[in-house]
Amino acid sequence: MHISEGVLSGYPLVVGAVGAAVGVAVGLKKIEMNDIPRVGIVSAALFVASLIHINVGPVSVHLILNGVGGIILGMQLFPAYFVALLLQVLLFQFGGITVLGVNICTMAFSGVIGGYLGRYIIKRGIQPWIGGAIAGGTGVIMAGIFTAMALVFSGDVFIVTAKLVLIAHLPVVVIESIVGGFVIAYLYKIMPSSLGVCKR
């Protein structure tokens, strides 16, 4: 769901850059010494996930993992995405420097929303895999909606674009929910402290 360089007009670019800067600053503030390796590992996972395509029937899709990252990191997802997306720009020219802020916002903010939703569900004592699945699915859906919102400013019609983006990512929503469910259930079992749902 990366937006290419030169698509967006100035307004969404500025909003995205400011939003990303605030998000990264808040996220960095929340990072304690012990969190650093965790943020790094999630960042590496985000970086790799969107580079790997898996063929599902006729379409090839890739994981996004923003919802899962959101459960594990919360607001710290912003710095993690900043590093991952910056490297994708520098190494592969995916997205671009000027749209970096917008891409961080769409991916990280949606992941944080999905993550907090997932945490809330797990805290209520519902099965952790359900929380993971909902976080994964919500992350992708919200990312699609945010991407469509950013594109509206460059002349696309919101409903049409949102529909297109969401339909294109429907298989991803399903896969992301399944993967999210498995990952979170497993992490909850072996190291619940990593999910930010219970105090250490």
Place this chain on the structure above:
Amino acid sequence: MKSGLKALFIMIALMSFALAQPHIADAHKLNVFAYMEDSTVVGEAYFNDGSTVKNCEVLVKDMDGHVIGQGNTDESGAFSVRVGSLEGKSISVIVNAGMGHVGQALINGDALRPVQQNVPDEEDKLIATIREIVHSEIEPLRGELMQMHRGLSKPRFSEIIGGIGYIFGLVGIILWIKERRAGKND
């Protein structure tokens, strides 16, 4: 740090599972490959994973941003747009696949040879024949070039691993700095 090791193990397991997939690519980047054929821009558009960009708008603009030609890609991602005489001007070819995916290619005006005017009929025929022969001769080369372009645009395994290395290195540096700061404060 036992839990940290476990997390690392899971990540490595996940990555090795993911990297074992035969299809490593990405659809984020839209690539455009274009060249001039007489007064027509011919080319192909494709995503990084090799899938073609079907039925999408193609715009040809001059350097001042004026649209001088317009067309669409077909089912195989190929397009041809008539633009008329360029007189050595550079142009850019822009393919828009929607949803924020846009690709661009530049055609340098200096590389274009001007179409000769006012030549006798016989010579004209000869030139046309030569052009045809040259065209058919370099056709396979173009195909090969195209494939190379596609190959280059895919993220390579070593680059992906390199990216992970950068991130882990960054974590190390930050930890080191924080450790030093913590040490100084004590």
